[in-house]
Amino acid sequence: MSAALKSLRIVQFAMMGSIVAYAIAGEIVGSAHRPANPTLDYAFTTMSVLIVGVIFVVRRTLVLPSADNLAAHPDDALALNHWKSGYLATYVLCETLALFGLVLRFSGGNMQQSLPFYVGGFVLLLFFAPRTPGRPSST
Numbered sequence: 001m002s003a004a005l006k007s008l009r010i011v012q013f014a015m016m017g018s019i020v021a022y023a024i025a026g027e028i029v030g031s032a033h034r035p036a037n038p039t040l041d042y043a044f045t046t047m048s049v050l051i052v053g054v055i056f057v058v059r060r061t062l063v064l065p066s067a068d069n070l071a072a073h074p075d076d077a078l079a080l081n082h083w084k085s086g087y088l089a090t091y092v093l094c095e096t097l098a099l100f101g102l103v104l105r106f107s108g109g110n111m112q113q114s115l116p117f118y119v120g121g122f123v124l125l126l127f128f129a130p131r132t133p134g135r136p137s138s139t
Helices: 001-027 039-073 075-104 109-128
Strands: none
Touching: 001 075, 001 109, 039 075, 039 109, 075 109
16 A cells, blocks of 8 residues: 555656646747637636546545545455556546646747646645545444
């Protein structure tokens, strides 16, 4: 369990670092003075809202039930795989938000348009840090 937790934290920090790299690359390379496409901004904003919803569904269906199962049965390999997969899927979705910001920046958007995507992906990665499964709730 501790090895899985450590590897998830490494992935989390690597993805947080990549978001910072996206923001820096977006500013260095910039948009090559192309006009911004407002339709792309609206499309990415809509998809981002949907992705955040999917993140919560993934956590509700994979991470939380697996964490409860692992709290009761720490040696359950299937629950551990579901738990890790849920976190990895969450992280990939968070990273997608940041990639929207980078694509928007490269396609003519300015930093103010891209920044919410970078910040959103980074904050969600930070918020969904892997936690050791606790004791199951007794209801």
